[in-house]
Amino acid sequence: MEQMASTGGGPFRTVVFDLDGTLVDSLADVAGAANDVLAAAGLRPVPRSKWPLLLGEGVRIRMRTAFALNAVTLEDEALDRQVAAFRARYADKMLERTRPYDGVAETLAALGDLGVISVVCTNKDEADARRILRALGLMPHIANVAGPDTFGVQKPDPQHILKLLEAAGADPGAAIMVGDTIHDVEAARRAGLPVAFASWGYGTPGDERPDYVVPRMKDLQRILSELPNRREYLRSP
Numbered sequence: 001m002e003q004m005a006s007t008g009g010g011p012f013r014t015v016v017f018d019l020d021g022t023l024v025d026s027l028a029d030v031a032g033a034a035n036d037v038l039a040a041a042g043l044r045p046v047p048r049s050k051w052p053l054l055l056g057e058g059v060r061i062r063m064r065t066a067f068a069l070n071a072v073t074l075e076d077e078a079l080d081r082q083v084a085a086f087r088a089r090y091a092d093k094m095l096e097r098t099r100p101y102d103g104v105a106e107t108l109a110a111l112g113d114l115g116v117i118s119v120v121c122t123n124k125d126e127a128d129a130r131r132i133l134r135a136l137g138l139m140p141h142i143a144n145v146a147g148p149d150t151f152g153v154q155k156p157d158p159q160h161i162l163k164l165l166e167a168a169g170a171d172p173g174a175a176i177m178v179g180d181t182i183h184d185v186e187a188a189r190r191a192g193l194p195v196a197f198a199s200w201g202y203g204t205p206g207d208e209r210p211d212y213v214v215p216r217m218k219d220l221q222r223i224l225s226e227l228p229n230r231r232e233y234l235r236s237p
């Protein structure tokens with residue numbers, strides 16, 4: 001066991017990564033597609049300062065928010081239509097400007113070399129997440145991906161993380177979450193996982209306290225090796 005601390009992966013055997021705002025900088029394409037849908041409805045675009053409101057809670061909340069910022073409340077069927085319009089537009093746009101953050105491929109490769117499994121738990125549709133990970137060359141490092149449509153649950157529901165870990169054959173007791181919004185922190189807390197906050201992303205940890213704040217992706221591996229074993233952590237005050 002002592003040897004694990006010197007592997008560089010720390011006590012963790014699995015890292016559950018959020019996608020948007022954690023592994024990939026995707027906000028410009030997401031907001032661009034949402035703004036195209038607003039334009040088609042004759043509405044104003046979401047200003048750049050409010051773009052972060054569009055990401056982290058999945059496509060339905062994104063489109064409800066985009067229209068609410070124009071003082072338009074979407075009812076169920078209208079929301080369904082605008083969600084479909086977003087999906088169609090985003091299918092064309094999702095790889096225009098979306099890129100991995102600095103150090104992502106290297107960090108995932110280094111974790112893989114240490115025998116640490118990386119999985120992706122995102123509120124983006126699973127097929128879109130897989131397409132982006134493949135196109136950006138990250139998929140070889142990722143053991144599994146779950147969107148809200150994979151198990152019918154989404155963050156902050158802890159089952160999104162727990163079902164993904166189960167599908168990956170991973171022990172939740174040796175896993176850590178890395179994400180950039182309060183939804184990641186809350187989901188991890190409720191799933192009983194420690195959580196490292198990706199401070200380069202779009203969100204804030206809110207009132208939920210992450211166990212660790214990671215300044216840059218390339219610091220993650222060092223931080224994982226320094227974090228205490230999860231079970232010890234939970235016992236400590």
Ligand SMILES: O=C(O)COP(=O)(O)O
Pocket residue numbers: 018019020021054055056057058059121122123124125
């Ligand atoms: O809101 C989304 O579509 C996805 O966001 P996430 O990858 O940060 O979970």
Ligand SMILES: [Mg+2]
Pocket residue numbers: 018019020021022055056179180181201
């Ligand atoms: Mg995110």
